[in-house]
Amino acid sequence: MAVLVTGGAGYIGSHMAWALLDAGEEVVVLDRLSTGFRWAVPPAARFYLGDVGNMDLLAQVFAENRIDAVMHFAGSIVVPQSVAHPLEYYDNNTSKTRLLAEATIAAGIKHFVFSSTAAVYGDQPDDTPVLESAPLQPKNPYGQSKLMAEIMLRDAASAHDFRFVALRYFNVAGADLQGRTGLSTVGATHLIKIAVEAALAQRSGVDIFGTDYPTPDGTGIRDYIHVSDLVEAHLRALSYLRRGGEALIANCGYGRGYSVLEVLQTVMRVSGESFDVRYGPRRPGDAASVVANATLARRLLDWTPRHDDLELIVQTALAWERHLMERKIGDLRELQQRLATAAF
Ligand code: UDP
Numbered sequence: 001m002a003v004l005v006t007g008g009a010g011y012i013g014s015h016m017a018w019a020l021l022d023a024g025e026e027v028v029v030l031d032r033l034s035t036g037f038r039w040a041v042p043p044a045a046r047f048y049l050g051d052v053g054n055m056d057l058l059a060q061v062f063a064e065n066r067i068d069a070v071m072h073f074a075g076s077i078v079v080p081q082s083v084a085h086p087l088e089y090y091d092n093n094t095s096k097t098r099l100l101a102e103a104t105i106a107a108g109i110k111h112f113v114f115s116s117t118a119a120v121y122g123d124q125p126d127d128t129p130v131l132e133s134a135p136l137q138p139k140n141p142y143g144q145s146k147l148m149a150e151i152m153l154r155d156a157a158s159a160h161d162f163r164f165v166a167l168r169y170f171n172v173a174g175a176d177l178q179g180r181t182g183l184s185t186v187g188a189t190h191l192i193k194i195a196v197e198a199a200l201a202q203r204s205g206v207d208i209f210g211t212d213y214p215t216p217d218g219t220g221i222r223d224y225i226h227v228s229d230l231v232e233a234h235l236r237a238l239s240y241l242r243r244g245g246e247a248l249i250a251n252c253g254y255g256r257g258y259s260v261l262e263v264l265q266t267v268m269r270v271s272g273e274s275f276d277v278r279y280g281p282r283r284p285g286d287a288a289s290v291v292a293n294a295t296l297a298r299r300l301l302d303w304t305p306r307h308d309d310l311e312l313i314v315q316t317a318l319a320w321e322r323h324l325m326e327r328k329i330g331d332l333r334e335l336q337q338r339l340a341t342a343a344f
Helices: 011-022 055-064 079-084 086-106 141-159 191-199 227-242 260-271 295-300 310-341
Strands: 002-006 026-031 046-049 067-072 111-117 163-169 171-173 205-209 224-226 248-252 276-280
Touching: 002 011, 011 026, 011 227, 026 055, 046 055, 055 086, 067 086, 067 227, 079 086, 079 141, 086 111, 086 141, 111 141, 111 227, 141 163, 163 227, 171 191, 171 227, 191 205, 191 260, 191 310, 205 260, 224 227, 224 310, 227 248, 227 295, 248 295, 260 310
Parallel strands: 002 026, 002 067, 026 046, 067 111, 111 163, 163 248, 171 224, 205 276
Antiparallel strands: none
């Protein structure tokens, strides 16, 4: 049987595709390449170019492959973009998840793993690690769009022979330890990506969004989790569903947070480079502190994170960024050579 990975040309999806292949699974990737790259898909995976909301294409993918589980990574993830373009987020993250769930159920596929987010929690009354049972009060359309998808999956699981695990990701960062893939998105906005770009002189510096949060140093606190630990949680979720596990929503994080300043200091220390840091206003939609209590995933999915180490996260992110720079230089050389040999 094969696993369908939507968004498998993207950051987390490509790590997932590699991890599934490493585990001996057959992998089918569906991606429209809006932010992902064809080269990020492992060569051993079968690739379909297209949108997860295209019902004809989904029917074709399900007819042409023996798929027993869908892992749904395709989606939009930038909080400020979701504030500016809410309807796009509700379309991409909510409506298309509904279509994918419908097609999955119609094809008789019983297992679904969904990429959800800690953004469903918004600001919590205290700063202790957040449990799945905490009040759900997203501060932005991104979090709302994912929460609505969770609700639809829960109701579908009650009505049909269909079970899902929704993993609420905290701040995913770092890259594959074997250097096979990483965060390659052009114009990515995530803090560790921005900071490693600055350390490698790919940008002029880093803007800190808000210095007046109710946190010890005034900057936002997040629980940064290595992408390889996150995909491991998905592998565990897959075996849990195949064993007959009930519908489950579980946090994925380490249970400790770092402030923006701590992250920037770590990037400077690990890279040995300093860069400009500019103190700016808060970014719309941001919560002050978001840290996971992931006891449920550890207990029910038997998940044990192995890379709970901010320095390792930063090292792998730096290594991948250097790889991307070399890739760009290689592409440029190839272009120059083609231009030099072209007849005008
Ligand atoms: N952040 C920042 N400068 C940046 C990008 C992010 O100060 O250039 C802060 C942001 O306000 C938040 C934290 O870093 O407190 C993590 O933001 P990110 O966009 O990486 O992830 P999010 O938590 O929004 O999913």
